[in-house]
Amino acid sequence: MKITIEKRANKDGDKQSLRLVYWYGSFTDSAGKVKHNRKREQLDQFLYTNPKSKPEKQHNKETLQLVEAIKAKRLVEAASGQHGFTDSSKLSASFFRFFDQIMETKNTVTGRGNYSVWQGCRVQLKRHYPDESLTFEQVTPEWLDGVRHYFENQAKTKSANQISKATASAYFNKVRAVVNAAYAKGIINRNPLAQVKGIKSESTERTYLTIEEVRALVKTECRYDVLKRAFLFSCLTGLRWSDINKLDWAEVSQLDGVHRLTFNQQKTKTLQYLDITQQAFALMGQPEKQGRVFQGLKYSAWMNLELLRWCMAAGISKHVTFHAGRHTFAVSLLSRGVDIYTVSKLLGHSEVKTTQLYADIIDSVRKEAMHRIPDIGL
Incomplete structure (x- = not known):
């Protein structure tokens, strides 16, 4: 960090205030331009712009x-860390190295799902700011x-869709x-987050099927038998498409x-044990x-389209994706x-709060049911 003296002329131009x-440090903005970080301190001092008399010249000399x-x-x-700065050795610490240290503490058996989110964040951060030399000063x-x-x-998924x-x-x-x-450890003395808004997560609608709708699908023909069996299997087990797609007979056993x-969940990389019902096994x-x-x-556009056609043929007007099978399983149990x-x-969730989203659906269903009670004439 460096400090410079700045002079600013007044309206008349005969004096200059000092600060x-x-x-x-510096940073690169969203437009790719390098901008410098700076703070100013106004001083209660001034200089004569063009000192002519001896007292004015003496004033300028003493003021400087x-x-x-x-x-x-x-x-x-x-x-020494005053005025919101810390010592230069701490400020020059690598942000990405510190990020990695914290990320690795999340790499536990029970926290693999959360760890994968950290990894995804790291990848996106590198795409936005490739320079590994980023310091906390920046x-x-x-x-x-x-x-x-x-x-x-701007952040995109592997399939080039916006996250x-x-x-x-x-x-x-x-x-x-x-x-x-970093703030808690004293690497920075002022938390820059105090001036930054977070990103509010918008809850997305989770499409699920009722048991009656699932039964209607069972009775309705589907162009691809494997799609029909796999989707109904998801409704009965809660497995994601990725886990059903790679499911191997070597991962199937019988106990009591x-x-x-x-199997290892494709998304979270955690080992999962799941006992399934006889009717789910029959679908295999x-x-x-x-x-x-x-x-x-x-996974193809044709199969996704056929899934919708199959649902429409069964009298289901909802926009059903394969993931609706997982939602159906969760809502059905709750x-x-x-x-x-x-x-x-x-479901293989690493945190119960993720499952709470389904509980909110159940609450809304219950509230809706209560409002269906007919008027009794009071």
Whole structure:
């Protein structure tokens, strides 16, 4: 960090007010332009613009000496952590290295799901700001605003789609956690987040099917039998498309007369044990020793379209995606009194608060049911 003396002329142009300018690093804005971080301190001192008399010249000389003394004092204070600065060795600490240290503490057996979010955030941060030499001196409110804007408006998935609002919020919360940790450890003396808004996560509508609608699908023909079996399997097990798609017969066993799936979740990379019902097992087809269970299942626009056609043929007007099977499973269990902790475990969620979103659906259904009570004439 450096400090300079800045002179500003008054309206008449005969005097110049003096202030100190604190320069502490730079950042690249959303337009790719390099901007400097700086703070100003107004001093109650002035100079004559064109000193003519001896007293005016003497005034200028003494004032400059005084301001230089104040500047030297401020440099000492900045080095000792006053005025919102910390020592230069801490400010020059690597943001990304500190981020990685915190991220690795999340890499536990019970926190793999959360760890994958940290990894996703790290990837997106690097796309926005590739320079690994980023220091905490450069992590300013302006830089954080740029990150927030990138997550909300520019960050893309592998398939080139914009990330969801919920994902943007989750990623920015990871950045906030790192900055807060740096503040708690004294790496920075002032928290830049005080001037930065967070990203509010918008709850998205979760389409699910009622048991009557699932039964209607069972009775309705589907062009692709493997799609029909796989989707109904998701409704009965809560498995994601990615886990159903890669499910192998080697991951299927039997324990005490019950069929069990033992697999690593594709999304969270955590080991999952799931006991399934007999009717779910029947949807898997002829048992084999190994090989994909749902052979021929592919993620394609044609299959997605056929899923909608199948639902329409069954009299279902909802916009159904494959993930609706997972939602159907969760809502079905919760509406039948299964506790939220158990449902969370069955879904493979790393945090119960993720499952709470389904509980909110149940609450809205109950409220809607209460309003259907007919008028009794009171």
